[in-house]
Amino acid sequence: MIVVKDLMQKNYTYYLTQPMGKNFRGDFSPDLTPAQMLTLGVFGGKYMTDCGEEFPAEWFENASLCHESHDPELNYFKINASKPLSYWREKGWIHEEDPRGWFQWYCRYYMGRRHEDDDRQINRWKAIKRRMS
Numbered sequence: 001m002i003v004v005k006d007l008m009q010k011n012y013t014y015y016l017t018q019p020m021g022k023n024f025r026g027d028f029s030p031d032l033t034p035a036q037m038l039t040l041g042v043f044g045g046k047y048m049t050d051c052g053e054e055f056p057a058e059w060f061e062n063a064s065l066c067h068e069s070h071d072p073e074l075n076y077f078k079i080n081a082s083k084p085l086s087y088w089r090e091k092g093w094i095h096e097e098d099p100r101g102w103f104q105w106y107c108r109y110y111m112g113r114r115h116e117d118d119d120r121q122i123n124r125w126k127a128i129k130r131r132m133s
Contacts, residue, residue, distance in 0.1 A: 002111070006050045008099045016112035020056075024109075028122045034107045038063035041074035043082045047103060055107060093124070 004012040021033065032040070034055070038048070041064035049067045052060055064074040072080040088094050088101050095117040098105040105121045 002054060002113075004054050006054065012097065014097075014108065014113045014115070017114050018112040020112050021110055022112075025118065025122055027126065030106070030125070034103075034110050035059040035063075037103070038065070040064065040076040042103065044070035044072050044074055044080065046070040047100065048107070055111065095120075 002014050002016065004010075004014075024030075035058065038059055039062045044066065046066055046069060048055070049065050066074055070080075070082065072078065075081055085094075085101065094101055095105065097115065098108065098117065102121060102124065105115070105117060108115070109118065109121070
């Protein structure tokens with residue numbers, strides 16, 4: 001059981017039912033792990049700076065993070081590749097149990113949580129992959 005205590009969730013709990021990084025749904029094969037994405041400065045380094053207790057410490061060892069603010073220079077491509085959380089909320093893309101959005105869902109999925117929102121999130125990922133190919 002994981003108990004979440006960060007700035008956006010207090011005492012949210014979930015269970016890991018699969019081994020970390022294993023047993024993904026057959027049509028879901030992400031190219032990068034959460035640790036790799038954090039190292040590449042996903043979301044300008046601001047994302048999940050208060051989540052160190054929930055996820056493995058090694059995910060944060062080489063992460064490009066900025067606790068103070070979003071910094072596009074931390075992004076691997078040196079661009080602002082993020083939309084504000086308000087945009088994601090307006091689109092209806094945020095599930096209440098993953099208030100930070102897709103990447104938080106993915107980190108928890110990668111850890112081994114399986115959730116009622118998995119189908120929707122995986123289908124969104126598949127749609128983006130199709131558009132990129």
